[in-house]
Amino acid sequence: MVQQYPPTLDSSFAALADPTRRGVLERLGSGDHSISDLAATFGMTLTGMKKHVSVLERAGFVATRKVGRVRTCGLGARRLEQEAAWIDQLRQTWDARFAALDSVIADLQKEKTNEHG
Incomplete structure (x- = not known):
């Protein structure tokens, strides 16, 4: 069964996939900054930082x-x-699947112990 997810997930994860954009969000957590300041902080050109900010802005971050x-x-x-x-x-x-796997492993270990024990 294919689930439908909100379209915002794609833009969110695409925006967060880049380490510079994650760094920008961390930096903005301490307060507002100009694009020039952000560009200088990350050693980027103004144009490059504008592109990163634009992606973050489209995602709503x-x-x-x-x-x-x-x-x-x-x-x-x-x-x-x-x-x-x-x-x-x-x-x-994943937790449920790993718990089920743990149960299978425990059962196999019990069987092995009973065979040799």
Whole structure:
């Protein structure tokens, strides 16, 4: 059975897949920063940082505002509830499968002990 996931998962995970973008989000956690400041922090060109910020903005993780010639970035309203729920659902599935495997292994070990014991 194929499940349908919110389309935001794709943009979220694509945005978070890049280490620079994850670093930008961490940096913005301490407060707002201009794109120029972020570019300098990460040793990037202004154009390169604008592209990263644009991806984060489309995913809803970053909000920008322009005051004069300075574009300032801050954390966006988008939170990670859907992503966390999806990961938790997957974790629960894996936990259940590993628990079942542990049970099979325990049963096999009991059989082996009974054969030799």
